[in-house]
Amino acid sequence: MYDMIIVGGGPAGMTAALYGLRNGKSCLVIEKATFGGQITHSPRVENYPGTLQMSGNEFGEKLLDQILHQGADIEMATVTGIRDQGDMKLVDTEEGTVFEGRAVILATGVEHRRLGLPGEEELIGAGISFCATCDGDFFAGQDVCVAGGGNSALQNAMLLSGICRSVTILQDLPRLTGEQRLQDALSEKANVKILTGVAIEKLHSENDSLTGLTICHKENGSSSFLPCTGLFIAIGMVPQNGVFKGLTDLDQAGYMDVDENCRTRTRGVYAAGDCRKKHVRQVATAVADGACAAMAAIEDMQ
Ligand SMILES: Cc1cc2nc3c(=O)[nH]c(=O)nc-3n(C[C@H](O)[C@H](O)[C@H](O)COP(=O)(O)OP(=O)(O)OC[C@H]3O[C@@H](n4cnc5c(N)ncnc54)[C@H](O)[C@@H]3O)c2cc1C
Known part of the structure; x- marks a missing residue:
């Protein structure tokens, strides 16, 4: 014992x-x-x-x-x-x-924490990841999104900006909540886009791999399709x-x-x-x- x-x-x-x-x-x-x-x-x-x-x-x-x-x-x-x-x-x-x-x-x-969307569990490892350090290299030269606006999301986005073609941060709140220092550093990256007040509504896939997201713009209720092959979830x-x-x-x-x-x-x-x-x-x-x-x-x- x-x-x-x-x-x-x-x-x-x-x-x-x-x-x-x-x-x-x-x-x-x-x-x-x-x-x-x-x-x-x-x-x-x-x-x-x-x-x-x-x-x-x-x-x-x-x-x-x-x-x-x-x-x-x-x-x-x-x-x-x-x-x-x-x-x-x-x-x-x-x-x-x-x-x-x-x-x-x-x-x-x-x-x-998960987004709670249909297909999410199945796409983990096939487009969905929780860790840019672990999986970022798999998305080299690709278009990826990061869900969340806190420190973890911003740290993920920073790392991915050096690896991926484009990084879109999707924050459901009206503003980012991560450290100002990280926000400032990200705003200087040409390949990083920040969308606030948006919710991810649907995950799209082909051949069991992520191909994009439907996002809803909360301000006016409109939806749009965002193509991406990677989604890094950092929502707590x-x-x-x-x-x-x-x-x-x-x-x-x-x-x-x-x-x-x-x-x-x-x-x-x-x-x-x-x-x-x-x-x-x-x-x-x-x-x-x-x-x-x-x-x-x-x-x-x-
Ligand atoms: C991306 C990221 C960046 C961070 N950056 C910082 C930072 O810069 N500075 C800082 O101070 N903190 C940082 N943190 C937070 C820090 O990592 C945590 O506060 C810390 O790791 C907590 O330690 P812990 O041992 O309590 O839990 P954890 O680190 O979560 O370890 C718990 C372990 O228990 C294991 N486990 C769980 N359930 C079971 C089970 N049933 N059976 C067997 N094993 C089990 C898990 O696999 C895990 O390895 C960061 C966290 C993340 C995710």
Whole structure:
């Protein structure tokens, strides 16, 4: 049995492991997709204290190296539920393996919000993407759109402007909401067009690949067809905490409600990082949560 099982190998989960290991606890980190989590989608992180600039991938890799060096066990699997047996928690995975731990730290982060349009799921990987860093190169020289107007959308658009023939930003609100610095930089790009007050109504495809969008101009209700072979969706993130709701309270948006030391209402179960209710979702706050959750778990084990 592990002292700590950590669900999610993002900044929060790997930091929790680091603090557990440094305190002599055995730790297993279970990750379903990519060690490093969401930050691996960021080409440039410039707001992590003590580091002028780094790529999200670099940060994820360094954190993984650090916990492996300290003796972490890691597992690629999707956790489907936790069974509370008092001093022992059973962690179930989609793959069928069940892991035993004295404490469980949930650090499952958030996932990309969808537009909710027919055909969207089928076109993911066939025109629709959530990550310009990961997939931008597939659209070299092509016409692409970016849905959203916040920092993630603008960062995606910046990156794509250097790869694609044209980039059209589609924002359903009347104005962009991302940092002014990014807006200014984009306004200087000749191949970037910004459309505000527009909603994507329909996805068009041929031979199972995206060919364009029908967009609705909210001001006058008119619709038009916008040809494009790529659509990068950056309209926010949603938590995936439904499977843990028996152990922890979720707020209306589905985020786990914990105390300031990341304790849930179930003894021995903690929640850290973007998956919990909080105001600021950043690497700095995720790693802080990971440290707090691990220290709370260690204290409760004594
Ligand atoms: C494009 C982009 C750019 C960003 N830029 C910055 C920036 O410049 N600076 C900054 O501070 N922050 C930035 N962020 C935000 C930052 O990445 C997050 O705040 C941070 O990654 C949160 O860490 P986390 O560990 O809580 O969650 P996540 O990073 O989301 O990690 C959670 C992990 O849990 C895994 N997981 C989820 N459910 C399960 C399950 N059931 N079983 C197993 N594994 C599971 C997921 O696969 C994921 O790897 C950016 C985010 C994005 C998307």
